[in-house]
């Protein structure tokens with residue numbers, strides 16, 4: 001099996017890829033390299049963090065971890081304190097102990113020699129990774145000896161490898177602003193070179209998403225690649241997303257999903273002499289991390305028990321893993337082979353794919369890929385050329401094509417369906433009439449029973465007041481839905497709708513086919529008559545709720561009492577026939593087959609061919625927590641992007657495709673804009689149904705505009721009918 005040789009790209013090619021290559025294509029390129037290097041293996045560690053002190057003489061602007069000397073929560077860990085912490089960790093089957101922290105004179109070389117010796121004694125076999133080049137350089141200076149002598153003494157005490165921290169960005173234009181008092185780039189590189197010469201493996205970070213420019217990232221990676229050419233001592237390059245807490249450096253937002261994926265993928269493609277690309281789980285949303293492991297990242301870091309530095313920086317703690325088993329399950333769910341290792345990948349023999357790629361730039365990628373013709377590729381070529389796909393072909397590409405390739409073609413379809421460089425959003429509010437429901441859907445965590453304490457019903461007056469408040473806050477659309485309450489008759493809904501119509505300037509995009517079917521039944525009138533009365537009362541369009549999967553075998557299992565597929569479609573046809581536009585939704589992840597998902601798409605497409613009444617399609621994944629339904633397999637970010645791309649490719653007659661941040665999170669939904677979606681959905685203000693399952697993402701209008709813009713689209717606020725209200729052409733202050 002030939003040794004895999006990754007081709008080298010130039011700095012100019014790298015900059016061009018980072019700035020211009022479609023995200024899905026960049027992901028595909030990086031994933032190919034990752035697979036050629038590691039196959040499906042994905043590495044993780046079970047680590048404990050020991051931060052000796054949060055006092056620090058360096059006081060970087062970008063750091064939220066250090067404390068002033070007199071701060072109430074300032075601390076210094078004595079050797080005895082460390083012993084207690086290590087005693088606790090002795091039964092945790094750790095692979096790594098990470099020792100990193102602030103720099104103060106008291107914690108000198110002697111202290112660290114004692115700390116590493118104690119750690120080696122109490123945690124034999126655990127890799128003692130620690131200290132950044134900044135700390136080592138500082139301690140050597142403090143001891144009045146060379147870095148080499150310092151490293152020799154630390155190694156003798158048990159020190160196993162240098163973590164990659166302190167690199168930030170090497171370029172002086174940036175470093176002088178973000179790490180004024182930190183060692184210079186060359187000093188950082190020199191510490192790592194000496195370590196490599198002493199046989200101490202190290203990692204290298206790159207902090208991105210603050211004030212740096214793309215050129216500064218390429219410059220940073222090129223310095224790392226150059227040193228690696230000399231020493232080969234680096235194990236992993238670690239792109240680190242800057243945790244913006246609004247204070248440090250005046251940066252408002254942490255780099256978005258699209259930016260993180262682009263930087264990680266480019267790092268994989270550019271750093272051709274680095275075995276691993278690591279992204280740290282405790283810095284991000286799990287759904288995004290899943291996508292990153294299919295975008296060049298082969299290592300997700302570790303459990304990092306007791307990690308404080310990222311936490312202080314505002315990293316989301318809700319996504320953390322606490323056991324190695326959790327990480328193994330997470331990776332297996334993504335189709336990876338989980339490999340528990342340590343931070344120097346000891347006793348692991350990297351697997352090579354049976355690829356042999358010639359030397360020489362980007363074009364090689366294209367020529368190599370085009371040499372292998374898969375049946376999915378022929379089908380995607382036809383779709384890319386504008387041909388309509390049939391159900392059989394759709395099932396083939398759904399199961400066989402790399403999701404990144406589906407994304408690349410879906411992006412082409414999106415630009416055909418919605419020309420221009422805009423991505424839209426709507427400022428809306430979700431409002432529920434009642435949480436009392438007689439339908440008992442097994443996947444629903446929102447509903448309750450009349451007799452329950454948490455049951456509520458809002459009066460039409462209350463509804464109108466809340467809609468008024470939403471309109472005053474800027475909402476242009478109101479989405480009213482709720483449970484099927486046995487006492488709420490058609491006249492209740494007519495009172496709500498007409499109250500809004502007569503008192504508030506807002507578009508009424510409300511009620512689901514299931515609610516309307518129930519009203520008509522209770523009123524003993526036809527669906528069409530019921531729809532007409534609702535329209536006369538002020539209803540202007542229908543959201544496509546209650547579609548879940550339009551296959552009755554699935555519906556009988558997940559919601560036996562709910563509207564059947566044909567009834568849902570017929571009701572939408574009736575609505576379209578009286579001039580009520582609607583959207584169509586899909587909730588997936590109930591264990592349905594690919595064919596059943598394609599069936600759902602085809603039913604929507606066929607109705608659209610007849611009526612043209614669907615304005616948009618909105619898919620999201622099933623959230624199982626707090627529901628009565630077993631989840632056969634939790635849907636991850638890759639599943640979502642694959643489904644979004646398929647929706648765009650199959651639904652060639654539905655103009656708009658909405659991303660679903662409520663269940664997928666702001667970052668993966670942003671990526672959906674690169675996989676065929678042209679709309680970010682609603683700012684929503686409030687949401688009760690999905691949050692009842694514990695999934696509780698939040699966005700606001702500013703964040704939505706920022707995410708659309710950072711994905712390379714021009715943000716535009718739209719109406720319910722997709723007319724533009726405001727286009728944010730210029731980056732407003």
Ligand code: SF4
Nearest residue numbers: 437439440441444483
């Ligand atoms: S999903 Fe809707 S219809 Fe089903 S139980 Fe929940 S509120 Fe009722």
